[in-house]
Amino acid sequence: MPPQRLVRFGVSIDSDLLQKFDKFLDHAGYGTRSEAFRDLIRARLAEERIQNPDAEAIGVLTLVYNHHQRDLEEKLTDVQHHAHHQIITSTHVHLDHDNCMEVIMLRGTVGTVRSLATALASFKGVKHSNLSLTSTHDLK
Ligand code: NI
Incomplete structure (x- = not known):
């Protein structure tokens, strides 16, 4: 598989929500927001996939x-x-x-x-x- 291209994009987010997210990062031991964000996306997509009975x-x-x-x-x-x-x-x-x-x-x-x-x-x-x-x- 060819190496994946890294893409940067901006996210607008409520400051309260970001504060909660940062607290979660600290608690979970994430080094960066990016890594935590990637994991959340993967988890949500995996959750979505197991809704499909044929997956x-x-x-x-x-x-x-x-x-x-x-x-x-x-x-x-x-x-x-x-x-x-x-x-x-x-x-x-x-x-x-x-x-x-x-x-x-x-x-x-x-x-x-x-x-x-x-x-x-x-x-x-x-x-x-x-x-x-x-x-x-x-x-x-
Ligand atoms: Ni037994």
């Missing part, structure tokens, strides 16, 4: 579930085997006597990752689930 994405699904729930582990494993091409890896943690946590990394389109995550999270005995999606398209 390629990586998902990290965390499930906390009842270890004693009948057949649950088997059901979770069955779904993952069925969608093996979408599962990158998974880690199982025995949280305590009663609870397990599984962290599953998934890949595919936003739509397929979301529906697989929903299928896994909706089984009886799953107490908590969280899906974090990252678009893998156009990473710069």
Whole structure:
């Protein structure tokens, strides 16, 4: 890929808003406004991309579930085997006597990752689930 050309442009901004932005920069440890501004743009564009169900994405699904729930582990494993091409890896943690946590990394389109995550999270005995999606398209 050819090197990107750096473009400078002016931004008009409310002084109050700029003050808040500068406070955020300090807090977050940014050296310059430019770097923080670039990161905010990238984050917003990535957020936009994961609204598109056809965009390629990586998902990290965390499930906390009842270890004693009948057949649950088997059901979770069955779904993952069925969608093996979408599962990158998974880690199982025995949280305590009663609870397990599984962290599953998934890949595919936003739509397929979301529906697989929903299928896994909706089984009886799953107490908590969280899906974090990252678009893998156009990473710069
Ligand atoms: Ni366990």
